Amino acid sequence: MRVLSLLALASGVAAVQFTGPAANSTLTKGTDVQVTWDSVDTDAESFNIFLVNFKNWPPYYKQLTAGEVETSAGSASVRIPCDIDSSWGYQFNAINGTNVYVIYAQTDIFSVAGDCVEPAPVDTCPPATATVTVTRAATVYKDLSEGCGVCPN
Secondary structure (H helix, E strand, O other): HHHHHHHHHOOOOOOOOOOOOOOOEEEEOOOEEEEEEEOOOOOOOOOEEEEEOOOOOOOEEEEOOOOOOEHHOOOOEEEEOOOOOOEEEEEEEEEOOOOOOOOEEOOOOOOOOOOOOOOOOOEEEOOOOOOOOOOOOOOEEEOOOEEEEEEEO
């Protein structure tokens, strides 16, 4: 009787549960993917998202979030790396931020395929400037019959 009571109680307990991407879907290398999940208020406040594949050899394991994502957000955008094998067997894992051996949740298994096109780099350089030093005076004139010319003084 006690076992049945504990099982009934345990069935009502929930934790972080991924809702997307869908099982057996195919994601494309180099694209941004929306990872979604449901959670309850007793879940950890945040976690890291890792892309893993333990179905193939060698195993693949890489953190995709720059830092921890808030559990209450319910979704995060991650980029599928270009340098991975096209194959079936990938999953996203919700990992404890300080202990990679603590897995809060895993997505269903999906495939990664396609040719990767890395996004164009964003130019973050400041505009170029130039300094002009005049060492000799010049007069610029415009003669409509001959075009434009520069006559030194």
